[in-house]
Amino acid sequence: MSRIYWYQGRFLADNEVRISPEDRGYYFGDGVYEVFRVYGGRLFEAEAHLARLRRSAAGVRLPLPHADEEWLRNLNELVRLNSLQEGTVYLQITRGTAPRNHLFPPQAEPVVMAYCTDVKRPLSAMEAGYAAITLPDTRWLHCDYKTLNLLANVLAKQAAADRGAADAILHRDGTVTESSASNVMIVKDGRLVTHPANHLILHGVTRAVVLRLAAQTEIPAEERPFALEELFAADEVLLTGTTIEVMPVISVDGKPIGSGRPGPITRRLQREFEDLISS
Amino acid sequence: MSRIYWYQGRFLADNEVRISPEDRGYYFGDGVYEVFRVYGGRLFEAEAHLARLRRSAAGVRLPLPHADEEWLRNLNELVRLNSLQEGTVYLQITRGTAPRNHLFPPQAEPVVMAYCTDVKRPLSAMEAGYAAITLPDTRWLHCDYKTLNLLANVLAKQAAADRGAADAILHRDGTVTESSASNVMIVKDGRLVTHPANHLILHGVTRAVVLRLAAQTEIPAEERPFALEELFAADEVLLTGTTIEVMPVISVDGKPIGSGRPGPITRRLQREFEDLISS
Numbered sequence: 001m002s003r004i005y006w007y008q009g010r011f012l013a014d015n016e017v018r019i020s021p022e023d024r025g026y027y028f029g030d031g032v033y034e035v036f037r038v039y040g041g042r043l044f045e046a047e048a049h050l051a052r053l054r055r056s057a058a059g060v061r062l063p064l065p066h067a068d069e070e071w072l073r074n075l076n077e078l079v080r081l082n083s084l085q086e087g088t089v090y091l092q093i094t095r096g097t098a099p100r101n102h103l104f105p106p107q108a109e110p111v112v113m114a115y116c117t118d119v120k121r122p123l124s125a126m127e128a129g130y131a132a133i134t135l136p137d138t139r140w141l142h143c144d145y146k147t148l149n150l151l152a153n154v155l156a157k158q159a160a161a162d163r164g165a166a167d168a169i170l171h172r173d174g175t176v177t178e179s180s181a182s183n184v185m186i187v188k189d190g191r192l193v194t195h196p197a198n199h200l201i202l203h204g205v206t207r208a209v210v211l212r213l214a215a216q217t218e219i220p221a222e223e224r225p226f227a228l229e230e231l232f233a234a235d236e237v238l239l240t241g242t243t244i245e246v247m248p249v250i251s252v253d254g255k256p257i258g259s260g261r262p263g264p265i266t267r268r269l270q271r272e273f274e275d276l277i278s279s
Numbered sequence: 280m281s282r283i284y285w286y287q288g289r290f291l292a293d294n295e296v297r298i299s300p301e302d303r304g305y306y307f308g309d310g311v312y313e314v315f316r317v318y319g320g321r322l323f324e325a326e327a328h329l330a331r332l333r334r335s336a337a338g339v340r341l342p343l344p345h346a347d348e349e350w351l352r353n354l355n356e357l358v359r360l361n362s363l364q365e366g367t368v369y370l371q372i373t374r375g376t377a378p379r380n381h382l383f384p385p386q387a388e389p390v391v392m393a394y395c396t397d398v399k400r401p402l403s404a405m406e407a408g409y410a411a412i413t414l415p416d417t418r419w420l421h422c423d424y425k426t427l428n429l430l431a432n433v434l435a436k437q438a439a440a441d442r443g444a445a446d447a448i449l450h451r452d453g454t455v456t457e458s459s460a461s462n463v464m465i466v467k468d469g470r471l472v473t474h475p476a477n478h479l480i481l482h483g484v485t486r487a488v489v490l491r492l493a494a495q496t497e498i499p500a501e502e503r504p505f506a507l508e509e510l511f512a513a514d515e516v517l518l519t520g521t522t523i524e525v526m527p528v529i530s531v532d533g534k535p536i537g538s539g540r541p542g543p544i545t546r547r548l549q550r551e552f553e554d555l556i557s558s
Contacts, residue, residue, distance in 0.1 A: 005300065007300075013337050014300070017300045018297030018298065018299070018300075019297065019298035019299070019300055019305055020297070020298070020392075021284065021286075021293070021296045021297075021298055021392055023298070023305070024433075026298055026302070026371075026427075027371075027429070028305050028308070028427065028429040028430060028432075028433050029307070029308030029427055029428050029429060029430055030429070030433055042434075056309075060430060061434070065535035090379065092305075099396075100369065100396075102429070102432055102433045102436035102437070102459060102460060103433075103436055103437055103440055104437050113300055115300075116313075117378075117379075136420075138419050138420040139419050139420075140417050140418050140419045140428075140431050141415075141417040141418075141429075142417060147430055148306065148307065148308055148430075149308050149419075149428035149430045149431075150307040150308060150309070150381070151307060151308055151339060151426055151428045151431075152419050152428075153307075153338065153381055154381045154382075155302075155340070156338070157382055158381070158382055158383050161382055180381060183380060211519070228475065
């Protein structure tokens with residue numbers, strides 16, 4: 001099935017997109033990216049994704065070649081050309097193409113690539129909940145930048161699958177940070193707790209949406225580091241992410257969380273999220 | 280100037296090499312690499328590089344598509360086809376091409392790419408020595424795997440250049456690990472000290488050669504963590520790496536090391552290294 005890419009300012013069939021072997025994305029993972037959710041043919045929380053893109057790019061000193069309104073116009077056109085109703089838009093920007101040298105290439109122009117994927121909402125998984133494992137967080141110290149250096153995330157996700165789990169919850173010296181590709185929240189005695197948005201976690205767009213929904217529905221929420229012990233002793237555990245939305249975690253390392261079924265706060269947040277995206 | 284790549288089992292002109300946008304090297308930096316030195320048309324320490332390649336690949340669970348003798352045969356052929364006398368061979372292997380998903384793609388074949396570059400020995404820099412700066416080491420916790428996740432190294436090297444220095448010496452909470460792209464050694468009272476070859480540093484091929492030369496010339500050497508304070512108080516500081524060989528560091532953060540000129544142990548090791556590559 002052919003799809004249309006947005007690549008270097010042009011809309012091209014996928015078989016026309018060929019990356020240079022000297023693209024710094026390929027040598028160094030020297031680039032940043034975003035995954036936007038599309039519901040009903042429209043980009044969801046696009047401004048928040050673009051704000052994070054600007055933040056990631058500034059963090060790795062990559063000058064973005066477009067302003068927000070140009071990103072929006074072209075990504076919307078991409079969605080239209082691909083007739084995407086429900087899915088994701090992947091957008092990636094690398095520092096450009098140049099002979100391999102760690103130093104920033106003085107002449108190179110950023111390489112921009114975007115494409116759409118049909119992705120259904122994971123309704124049955126959201127109903128049943130995830131099994132997760134725990135793993136040490138081996139990533140670098142700028143997890144707040146959404147970059148192409150994702151090998152630690154890849155290895156964590158695969159380790160989870162190898163043990164029959166859907167995701168790996170990461171901890172740094174016993175403090176829970178996030179999962180291989182989403183943020184982690186726990187519920188204890190009716191309170192939502194999640195790691196502060198510092199350099200150790202991605203500042204998830206869905207994380208921010210869920211904290212906003214919690215505030216609107218008067219669920220008390222706290223952003224503070226919490227330990228593995230609190231994770232295991234939680235009444236509920238949930239993950240938040242662009243494609244998984246609000247995902248219950250019903251067991252960790254084979255031990256049930258709370259009742260072993262998705263809890264009431266998680267369900268409430270799922271309903272609120274559902275209302276938001278339907279509106 | 281056209282050069283010949285070894286790409287997916289074939290020898291191709293550079294303009295014939297085009298990478299798929301779905302190569303996991305491009306999405307995730309999901310791959311490993313080596314840079315081999317070529318002196319007099321021959322690969323230097325090829326077996327050590329291939330042993331490290333196997334170690335890196337095992338570390339990230341990437342099954343290598345060739346055995347050592349096949350790597351050697353093809354890389355030697357690449358050197359011959361490019362008429363390379365003095366330079367480097369860059370070899371990179373990614374996990375393959377597949378729709379973007381963190382999980383290992385069940386069907387994908389690794390993508391292999393190699394090419395040669397003319398690189399002269401940095402004789403005048405080796406004579407004069409480097410100015411270096413210090414920076415926190417923000418990299419992930421498997422620096423012993425030589426992977427394509429190099430953004431922290433890129434940013435460190437660029438930060439050094441921005442401050443007029445040739446390299447950045449990295450430290451983790453005050454313990455010196457290595458530099459942005461080479462290993463770091465200090466000399467104090469005639470003893471060579473360098474960080475142990477654990478998960479926090481790359482196990483440099485040149486590092487191992489230099490430790491071997493030190494043993495042969497009865498320079499006492501110790502592999503132990505050392506602090507920034509010891510770096511600044513050292514009689515000599517040197518870097519070791521495939522392209523920089525044995526590189527004196529004459530100042531760090533603008534402060535002279537020892538006399539502010541390359542010291543006698545560094546000079547001795549440079550001579551021994553020179554003898555080795557001439558032989």
